[in-house]
Amino acid sequence: MSQAPSQAPRPRVVVVFGGASSEHPVSCLTAASVLKAIDRDRYDVDCVGITEGGRWTRIDPLWAARMATTAGRLPTVPDDGVGAVLVQDDERTLLCSVTEDGFADVVAVDVAFSLLHGPFGEDGTIQGQFEMVGLRYVGSGVAASAIGMDKHLMKVALAAAGLPQGDYRVIRPEQWVRDQAAALASLDGLSYPLFVKPARAGSSIGITRVTSPDELPAAIEGARKHDPKVVVEAGIVGAREIECAVLGGRGFDTPRASLVGEIRMHTEEAFYDFDAKYLPEEQVSLDIPADVDDDLQRRVQDLAVATFEAMGAEGLGRVDTFVLPDGQVLVNEINTMPGFTELSMFPALWNETGMSYPDLVDELLTLALQRPVGLR
Structure with a gap:
């Protein structure tokens, strides 16, 4: 009597969120959205929450998926969790709880999905740690993350690539x-x-x-x-703020650009600040897709892909542009780890383009699992 073939183990994802930056609560909101979207039939999931003080802790994924803004208060990682650490063991990367007696609850992880925003997460630092322990991860590598996070160095890189930008x-x-x-x-x-x-x-x-x-x-x-x-x-008076989401191509394929969206503030003196991004009562409209003709959409998409490639970005990026009254398109910036909350432009643009939120999360994990560790 023949035996049924054994099931291949599911890849284990460690979702990392929180962090010692002013964007800690935004990272928590993003993590909750991603955790609700990950297909548990395809992936096993663990969580590391980094406190505002920088301490790594093991977090229950079901608890983390319920993080939300409550009574106007944004969520944070609790300070009393069990410590956590990533270590390399031969060809495996291990996630361990840290106790008084040593390591506990040790599991081998295959890929990290870092949802840290701001310093110490989006700036190449945690990407360097993943590289050091041999762990594949979603998103750009050390150099692209660091340069993309630093608006000064980013502008220098864009200028070197001959891409148009403001003064x-x-x-x-x-x-x-x-x-x-x-x-x-x-x-x-x-x-x-x-x-x-x-x-x-x-x-x-x-x-x-x-x-x-x-x-x-x-x-x-x-x-x-x-x-x-x-x-x-x-300031660029009269410019339209048009954004485009970019996904890396599989293998050596060309990066993919979404349909474009527009940010419209309801008053002339307003701008797209933190409250406008994450508190829905603010006076801002997100037009998804943007009301643009085919030529303008193509030019924004082409500039977004050129920016993504010039920065050496991987996985994902959101490119923000200014469209001047005369039709010229300028790069404002690239964000190598755009938000994934329900209010965020990046997943909304891909949803409009035809890729749902769960499919987008799966595609990012697939891209990360396919790329090699080390120099590439």
């Missing part, structure tokens, strides 16, 4: 400390309104819209609370 200046920490007057003078020539931004932060945290020079010192100090390096960008 800007950088105020480095030593410039501001040595001579504030000279640092402010370096901004002369930028057209108002100006947008003062932390160089290495996301979710529009720490950004101030400035309409006159006397507002600049306070805006710069506000940005410096999140990052000592500050980017000041010239």
Whole structure:
């Protein structure tokens, strides 16, 4: 009597979220959405929640999937969880709980889905850790993550690739400390309104819209609370904010671009800040798809793919552009780990393009599992 063939083990995914950054709650919301979408018939799932203080903890995936904004309060990773660590053992990567007696609840994991936003997660640091322990992971590698997170270095890379962008200046920490007057003078020539931004932060945290020079010192100090390096960008009056989601191609195939979407603020002085992104009562509309003609959509898509490739991005990226009144398209930025909440543009664009949220999560895991570890 022949035996039935044994079932191949399901890949084990470790979802990592939280983190020691100002975007900690956003990461928690993103993780809850992703955890509800992962197909448990195809994947086994574990969770690591990183507290706001940077401590790694084991988290019950069912508990994490229920994280939500409650009474206006955003979720966070609790401080009292059991410690967690990733270690390499021969050709396997192990996820372990850390107890007084040593390691416990040890499982081999195949792929990491990091949903950390901001410093210490989106900036190449955790990607470096995954590389060190031989673990495949969703998204861009160390260099693309680090450069994409730093708005200054990103603009330098885009310029080197010949991609069009707006005017800007950088105020480095030593410039501001040595001579504030000279640092402010370096901004002369930028057209108002100006947008003062932390160089290495996301979710529009720490950004101030400035309409006159006397507002600049306070805006710069506000940005410096999140990052000592500050980017000041010239406002582009009358521009449309058009975004495109990009997925890496399988193997050596060309990256794929979604239909495009548009962010429309309901008042002229408003901009797409943190509250507008994550609190739905704010005065913002997301037009998905955007009301654009075929030619403009193609040009935005082509620029998005060119940006993705110029940065050496992998897996996923959201490219934000400005469309000027004369039709010219400029790159604003690339986000190598865009949000996945129910309000987020990235999954909504792919849903409109024909890839559902669960299928998008599965595609990202598939891309990560197919690529090799090490240099590539």
